[in-house]
Amino acid sequence: MSENTHIAVARLRQEGVHEWQSEEGSTDTTNIAAALDAQTEATLALAYEQRTSNLISLWSKPHMTVQDYNGNDMTYSIKPEMTGDLLSEILERLDLG
Numbered sequence: 001m002s003e004n005t006h007i008a009v010a011r012l013r014q015e016g017v018h019e020w021q022s023e024e025g026s027t028d029t030t031n032i033a034a035a036l037d038a039q040t041e042a043t044l045a046l047a048y049e050q051r052t053s054n055l056i057s058l059w060s061k062p063h064m065t066v067q068d069y070n071g072n073d074m075t076y077s078i079k080p081e082m083t084g085d086l087l088s089e090i091l092e093r094l095d096l097g
Contacts, residue, residue: 004045004048004049004093005048006041006044006045006047006048007041007045009041010037010038010041010042010045013037013041014034014037014038017030017033017034017037018034020033021034052090052093052094055086055089055090055093056090058078058086059083059086059087059090062077062078062080062083063075063076063077064076064077
């Protein structure tokens with residue numbers, strides 16, 4: 001399974017911060033450290049999930065026409081042999097494969 005490691009890291013670090021807080025007490029420093037760490041890992045976790053969403057979009061529409069900054073149509077296609085790899089990665093990320 002290709003799991004969102006940022007969620008696991010966030011949980012591990014929060015355990016460490018909670019342990020530190022129990023030793024040091026709930027100070028401004030320990031509270032700020034906990035908040036910053038949680039925010040960083042949450043942002044990285046969301047980026048991972050956005051990547052999964054992008055892979056699903058790419059797999060579901062292997063041929064796509066979009067407009068560039070000048071309004072010109074541009075067509076993107078993925079190679080047919082890549083669709084199986086994309087699906088495998090998507091299924092792993094969703095814990096279905």
